[in-house]
Amino acid sequence: MHLFKTLPFLLALTLGAANAETIRIAIGTQDTTINCATGGLMIRELKLLDKYLPHDGKYKEVTYDIQWKNFTSGAPLTNEMVADRLDIGAMADFPGSLNGAAFDKAGKKSLFISVLSGSTQGSGNGIVVPKDSPIQSISELKGKTISVPFASTSHGMLLRALKAQGIDPDKDVTILTQAPEVAAPALQTNKIDAHADFVPFAELFPYRGFARKIYDGSQANAPTFHGALVSAEYARKYPEVVVAYLRAALEADRLFAAEPEKYSELIEKTTGVEAEVAYLFHGPLGLQTRDFTWKPEYRQALKTSIETLRYLKKTDANLDVNTFVDDRYLREAFKLSGRDYDAALKDYDKLPLKANDALTGKPITSIKRVAQVWVGGEAHVRSYASPENAFTDARKLEGEGKKIRVIYAQDYNSGIKLFAQQAWFVRDAKGQLAAFLGKDAAATWARANNGTVVDYAAARQSAKLASN
DSSP states (O other): OOTTEEEEEEEHTTTTTTTOOEEEEEEEOOOGGEEEEEGGHHHHHOOOOOHHHHOSSSTTOOEEEEEEEEEESSHHHHHHHHTOOSSEEEEHHHHHHHHHHHHHHOOEEEEEEEEEEEEOOOOOEEEEEEEEEEEOOOGTTTTOEEEEOOOSSHHHHHOOOHHHHHHOTTTEEEEEEEOHHHHHHHHHHTTEEEEEEOOOOOHHHHHHSSEEEEEGGGTTOOOOEEEEEEEEEHHHHHHHHHHEEEEEEEHHHHHHHHHHHHHHHHHHHHHHOOOHHHHHHHTTSSSSOOOOOOOHHHHHHHHHHHHHHHHHHHHHOOHHHHHHBOHHHHHHHHTTTTOOHHHHHHHHOOOOOBBBBBTTTOOOOOOTOOEEEEEOSSSOOOESSSSHHHHHHHHHHHHHOEEEEEEEEETTTTOEEEGGGGGEEETTTSSSSEESSSSHHHHHHHHTTOOEEOOOOHHHHHHHHHHH
16 A cells, blocks of 8 residues: 655654554544534444555554544543543544643644534534523623533634624623533523524524524634544554545545435434434535535634633643644545545535425526425425425425425525524515524615515415415
């Protein structure tokens, strides 16, 4: 096997990784953090790593000891990596920064080797309020109690979002630390006014019916991502193994892109996070882009996370992003997978939607008003050129006794994917509907376009009247 011909830094490997050696590959995953799925859950469940591990040259007589360990957050995963009980781990930019700092404090080094999924807009993080709360926007949170997992990506988003509204996070609000499993009952019992969280909880809680999303991270224009890290010593010793892991992740990404419904169901089966939520993130036009490349926005997100963590006094490390991020293994994985890394680096498109309107049969040529319906018992989500077409067809399907699992819409301003039941709509003079995450944004657009703001129920009713 002749890897890394153009990478002299790896040719100085010792011959110690020799015959009859047992090589441990201990991988820490975050299954419920579904942004990490292609770097953990899917590789494990589909046994993809075995396909790419080297078995020739110095690895000819090697035995691989593949170990998987699941975590609910990045901090304990990092502890295991620093203690040399894990070799590879998947986490977001903020905990990833703390990973680098923890390694540095221990006199070691970790490398951020790949993005797995993210949003250059900032989608993924979000703020929710109790379902029946009168609060409609972040500007109304002044004087309120907000919880968030401290030192997380969503914590950084919350601080930036509050400051953008002129709200002092230290004086104008009370911020508590709460993990998602604690925040859920707190929202249900109205013990907090709002909760900020990372993937998938700002969508999962509303989907489960006890919260309502009022803010998306894209409104802060703060790029965010989840990615994979490795011990630098491990990568130096076994570079081909690291590349094999990344090739397996690329394969998982390809499989998900080809059949998002199927693998959203796998995520639900494995984690309990409903398939409808996984598809919202990773299906066509989803909240997140499964983008492995180190775009400038993701490098900047890492710099921002380091600066914010220093501000929060969670670390005094001053990591150099230029040496912390190492894309050499990823570039090799792309090459061996027959893909062009530099072309992918320039591609900012979400997973595209290529479909005909399920009601009219006509090709969907604009995504501004796209809506989708997932029908119970159907393997594929139906797509529509407009919410009114989706609502009309949903009503027909329900009349036939079929169950509607979920209806999606795209935010008319930002393009982010929404649960239609949680959205606000504007109906224009022609009866056409446009979806919005926030009521304020809907009202602003309605004033400028002579429209009327309606909620989900009224939007469905107006589609019914228009079709009669």
